Amino acid sequence: MQHFTRDRRQALRILAAAATAPLLSGARAQAAPASWPDIEARARGQKVFFNAWGGSERTNAYLQWAADEVDRRWGIALQHVKVTDTAEAVRRVRSEKQAGRTSGGSVDMVWINGENFLTMKREGLLFGPFAERLPHYRWVDTQGKPTTRIDFSEPVEGMEAPWGMAQFTFFADAQRVAQPPRSMAALLEFARSRPGRVTYPRPPNFHGTTFLKQALLEVGGDRAVFSRPYAGAAFADATAPLWAWLDALHPHLWRAGRQFPANAAAIRQMMADGELHLAMTFNPNEAANEIAAGRLPRSVVSWQNDGGSVGNTHFLAIPFNARAPEAAQVVIDFLLSPQAQARKADIAVWGDGTVLAVERLPEPERSLFAAARAPGQVERPAPVLLEPHGSWVEPLEREWLRRYGQ
8 A cells, every 4th residue: 555655646746747748749739629519510421540459359349339329420430440559550650740641641540558659649649639628538537547647657648538447467266276366476476386387478468568567566666766767777776676586486487487478368268278377467357258258267256466556548549640530539539428438348348447437427327337246357456556657668578588588
């Protein structure tokens, strides 16, 4: 709890700075914001190319539902451009800017956070600020969920709209794991007692890098250094406890830490098969989703480390040269609506955490979120540990590959 309090104070300091910071030059801002009815009128009949990860059937099905809804309500054609890595869309927008294509771009919306948002913000590749002018933004929980305005310790400043919440979570079959390890120190002892039954995805896989960040924040010293932009001079001392912890852990991992699975999905299947004794995810509801789909037994339980768990918000942004910025704003506002957020949070649909302050919603919108707890969901959510600044990600991954990536 002490770490959580310090992180919240740090978050508030960053938010205060964000409130007074000037907007980054190069972003396409609206000189005189149009009224919302005017934006809706312009949006009608437009087509929106939404670049978003396409690796989940549940996510894809949800986006198809959203596409049907915005078509019915506003005549907007929402096309899901499925990408395997958001950096693909970032590179495309950057190339268009370098070629002088300041309008009519190929990307109208992008699902984004972390280092990709940092890149687009720094390089003036974003439209806005727009997020806090959206009608449904008034229900966003900016107080209880500070990461809705801070993206990997970078102030959002209205340049992207929060869409969903995520937090690093472990899960295991309670029939094999009666007492889950609830800290990274306990995980080390757990691995020692069960050689070959624990591993993590190979960085730079997202879940593998998140595992590194969770360990970094737990076993290291002053977390404040990671909330600031990367500093080469501080790297060695700041990360030394992480490498010492990994050196102690790796000999007890699956294949003695000489090989690592490609992704979290592979680890989930290995856990389901009994080869591994725990798995990890960034969606606290993943195990519940898998139980509901019949791919995991009802005896699987999920947990987050008692001292806090790395958490963040994922966002929706509009590139500076979008061909349909009005329709993109209308789509994003719809995705922030209680109806769309409640459907997304439903275990049977997606199970992605809402960014809204549900307790502030009027009835009947609040009742949309009143589903009973499903088997496999986290029983005691942990405090959120703020993500290190996005600029730390690449140096961490590079050093991991140098040390362990042979």
